[in-house]
Amino acid sequence: MSDEHAPAPAGDHAAHEAHAPHFNCWIIFGILCVFTGVSWLADKMGDWGLLHKGVFLTFVVLAVACAKALFVMLYFMHLKFEGKWKFVLLAPTIVLAMAIPAALMPDIGSHYYDYQVPQTMPGAVSEDDAHHGGHTAGGHEKPAKSH
Amino acid sequence: MGIPIPNGKLGMWLFLGTEIMFFTAFIGTYIVLRLGSRGWPADPEVTHIRIWAGGTNTFVLITSSVFVVLAHEAMLMRNYRRVLNWVYATMALAFVFLAIKSYEYYGKYAHDILPGHVAESPQQALDKLVLELDAAAGIQPLQLEENSLANERTIKMGQKGQDKAVEALDTRLADVKERIGWLGGVGKACNPLTEKAKYGRISAADAEKELEQLRTEELPKLVEEKETELKQLAQGALKDDEFKKLKERKNAELKQISDSVRAIGSVHEPHVILWGNTFASVYFIMTGFHALHVVIGMIMFGVIILLGEANKLGPQHEVLVENSGLYWHFVDLVWIFLFPLIYIV
Numbered sequence: 001m002s003d004e005h006a007p008a009p010a011g012d013h014a015a016h017e018a019h020a021p022h023f024n025c026w027i028i029f030g031i032l033c034v035f036t037g038v039s040w041l042a043d044k045m046g047d048w049g050l051l052h053k054g055v056f057l058t059f060v061v062l063a064v065a066c067a068k069a070l071f072v073m074l075y076f077m078h079l080k081f082e083g084k085w086k087f088v089l090l091a092p093t094i095v096l097a098m099a100i101p102a103a104l105m106p107d108i109g110s111h112y113y114d115y116q117v118p119q120t121m122p123g124a125v126s127e128d129d130a131h132h133g134g135h136t137a138g139g140h141e142k143p144a145k146s147h
Numbered sequence: 148m149g150i151p152i153p154n155g156k157l158g159m160w161l162f163l164g165t166e167i168m169f170f171t172a173f174i175g176t177y178i179v180l181r182l183g184s185r186g187w188p189a190d191p192e193v194t195h196i197r198i199w200a201g202g203t204n205t206f207v208l209i210t211s212s213v214f215v216v217l218a219h220e221a222m223l224m225r226n227y228r229r230v231l232n233w234v235y236a237t238m239a240l241a242f243v244f245l246a247i248k249s250y251e252y253y254g255k256y257a258h259d260i261l262p263g264h265v266a267e268s269p270q271q272a273l274d275k276l277v278l279e280l281d282a283a284a285g286i287q288p289l290q291l292e293e294n295s296l297a298n299e300r301t302i303k304m305g306q307k308g309q310d311k312a313v314e315a316l317d318t319r320l321a322d323v324k325e326r327i328g329w330l331g332g333v334g335k336a337c338n339p340l341t342e343k344a345k346y347g348r349i350s351a352a353d354a355e356k357e358l359e360q361l362r363t364e365e366l367p368k369l370v371e372e373k374e375t376e377l378k379q380l381a382q383g384a385l386k387d388d389e390f391k392k393l394k395e396r397k398n399a400e401l402k403q404i405s406d407s408v409r410a411i412g413s414v415h416e417p418h419v420i421l422w423g424n425t426f427a428s429v430y431f432i433m434t435g436f437h438a439l440h441v442v443i444g445m446i447m448f449g450v451i452i453l454l455g456e457a458n459k460l461g462p463q464h465e466v467l468v469e470n471s472g473l474y475w476h477f478v479d480l481v482w483i484f485l486f487p488l489i490y491i492v
Contacts, residue, residue, distance in 0.1 A: 039487055061491050062488075073480065082152070092164075093164040097167055105182070109183045119185070124186070124268065125421075126267075
């Protein structure tokens, strides 16, 4: 019988063995759907006034997003079953990825003093404010939704 | 010796590392800009964010990620027909994602939430309304054309042997003047609102109400009057060809007015959204690049489909299928972060 396969590159056999399925992807899918539901529920609880919107909601939904991302990376992208090379590849990437917001935060993200742009001048009003009480522009909190 | 993975897979992971930096640049910038902008529009009713669309897209992408994992498992079992089926299913879900995204983008376009288009103060909203109303009414372009023709006529009058040209210009001028006259009713109806808006003598909310009244009551009445006039047109003492010409002119007048009224129907309501332009900019950058990556993923799946349909899929394509899967999981990963950041927070 002729060999159907081209000569395997070095490491291919080992790689093939390493990639044999170790998990049930539908269970992971279920977990991801549950996490998505948790995000949605947290948002709805904010609307219903059961959860304080703002920093806490942001924390909850971002924590859920990180958990979902971990599951996708560990299982779907097989990183759980790969060697230590994944740290060598990803660590500099993650460090550099966090560096950009960190570098921009002091200049653009935070304001130590009042900053004067048209959007923050007295009397500046947006539809957001008009919908929810008519306060002047300010704050990062998401106001309660109107129905 | 070396990392125990194929070179192609290592290459894909290195590429994904750069892609992580690519997206964290945009997402990081969005976070920083948002934190630094007091009064950022958080209400989805204002920014026309549809949470159900984002949630559905999250579910679609997660499901497509599962299909890609199943395609790879089928590849390991050398079941190429099954590989093809799962890749087709992934492709179908990718189209669903793009369809929902297109619907969302159309909503943004319809409400003019585009970078550089959003009014950030009441006077900006009113100025924008005046500009749009003037453009929609269509009188100004005709007035510009009239000036241009009049200038050309003056020049030709001073030149010898240009009598025919002057005659032709006279005919065109008369036509343009007649068209301006036709739109007199439209201009008169819009004038009270544009005059108040130009000088800030009306609030954005009241301007919106007046615009609605203009669109639903005054302008349709104008069109109705012209239609009635056309129906009641009687030949009287006119000859056949004269009556035919008159009817044609009346039809042209009705069409001109109807076109103007229809264009005014598309004028955007005056809405003020603080930081709306920055919001639109980061929104389209993040979701636009993500959609572009979805399309690139679809091209990769297209290659697998073509190979599969030509019965050329073989063990040598295992790395291709795995790499396409890795890329697709990355696209899903980005959306997992985009969804809460844009739709929920």
